[in-house]
Amino acid sequence: MDHIHNITSQELNSKMQFAVQEERRCTVEVLRLLREIERRMVYAELGYPSLFAYCTSELGYSEAAASRRIEAMRAMRETVEIEKKIESGELSLSAVSQARVAIRAHERETKVKVSPEQKKSVILQLSGLSKRAAEKVLVRELPVTLNARPIPERQLSNGGTRLTLELTEDEMAVIEDLRRLQSKIQNTKDLLLNLVRKEVAKRKRELGEVPLIREPKPKANKDAPSAEKLATPPTENARRFSASVKRLAWTNSKSQCEYVSGAGRRCEARHRLEFDHRKPVALGGESSADNARILCREHNILQAVQKLGAPAMAPYRAGLEP
Numbered sequence: 013m014d015h016i017h018n019i020t021s022q023e024l025n026s027k028m029q030f031a032v033q034e035e036r037r038c039t040v041e042v043l044r045l046l047r048e049i050e051r052r053m054v055y056a057e058l059g060y061p062s063l064f065a066y067c068t069s070e071l072g073y074s075e076a077a078a079s080r081r082i083e084a085m086r087a088m089r090e091t092v093e094i095e096k097k098i099e100s101g102e103l104s105l106s107a108v109s110q111a112r113v114a115i116r117a118h119e120r121e122t123k124v125k126v127s128p129e130q131k132k133s134v135i136l137q138l139s140g141l142s143k144r145a146a147e148k149v150l151v152r153e154l155p156v157t158l159n160a161r162p163i164p165e166r167q168l169s170n171g172g173t174r175l176t177l178e179l180t181e182d183e184m185a186v187i188e189d190l191r192r193l194q195s196k197i198q199n200t201k202d203l204l205l206n207l208v209r210k211e212v213a214k215r216k217r218e219l220g221e222v223p224l225i226r227e228p229k230p231k232a233n234k235d236a237p238s239a240e241k242l243a244t245p246p247t248e249n250a251r252r253f254s255a256s257v258k259r260l261a262w263t264n265s266k267s268q269c270e271y272v273s274g275a276g277r278r279c280e281a282r283h284r285l286e287f288d289h290r291k292p293v294a295l296g297g298e299s300s301a302d303n304a305r306i307l308c309r310e311h312n313i314l315q316a317v318q319k320l321g322a323p324a325m326a327p328y329r330a331g332l333e334p
């Protein structure tokens with residue numbers, strides 16, 4: 013790389029242009045590979061409870077970078093043009109991700125599904141736009157009620173953000189009510205942040221995005237809840253096992269998914285767990301203790317696909333096939 017000190021500015025610029033083009037080409041390649049990893053459930057095969065866990069633990073992406081890539085990959089799966097726009101640099105991963113988040117918020121609020129054509133049109137409209145300009149398009153195209161409109165934000169020189177919150181009397185009363193009901197006195201900012209943190213942790217657990225290893229309490233005593241109590245007990249697919257078989261399987265598994273990859277990685281999922289027949293009932297497996305085990309949702313599907321074949325499991329894998 014020594015010679016870069018000696019080349020002209022023009023040469024330096026053209027090298028830069030070339031490198032950026034390569035970078036975009038690589039990004040699209042990453043998204044294509046990610047799509048196939050998801051379709052074939054390679055992340056589950058390797059012992060991860062979700063594509064997100066694979067992206068952060070195996071590939072080393074930050075949580076935000078992993079989310080952006082997964083969102084962009086799914087958008088690309090739905091719309092061919094998006095791939096071209098990402099490769100040309102017209103569409104950024106964050107714009108695509110921003111659009112998909114807005115689409116979901118709109119669907120949640122209006123309870124109406126956004127059509128594939130409208131999704132495509134909205135995402136493609138963000139080509140070449142800044143984050144702020146994209147935000148404006150999204151508010152226009154996917155109108156939300158006044159309350160759900162983004163709160164004015166201003167970036168501060170110290171890297172922070174200033175939010176301006178205007179609340180009606182009734183809205184403020186809700187916050188005051190919560191403050192009154194909580195034993196700990198908190199200012200409005202801490203109160204709201206703590207609610208958000210709880211919600212984030214809850215959603216992550218539901219989506220299997222965190223390893224779910226609880227930090228030990230600073231002063232653990234024998235009354236502290238055990239890992240077994242903190243994990244969610246298995247729910248579905250349990251009909252055929254007797255209560256004693258289920259209890260035994262639950263204890264033996266230490267309330268953690270029992271899938272182990274070929275390389276010896278055991279899945280870390282402790283939530284969305286299900287009872288599973290090692291040898292499927294469809295293939296003559298019995299509901300006995302030695303045929304019972306605990307798997308997370310993803311590994312239950314993976315095992316079923318491997319044993320029963322993809323066509324039998326297609327209803328559970330909707331939208332993933334090309």
Ligand SMILES: [Zn+2]
Nearest residue numbers: 269279308311
């Ligand atoms: Zn698992």
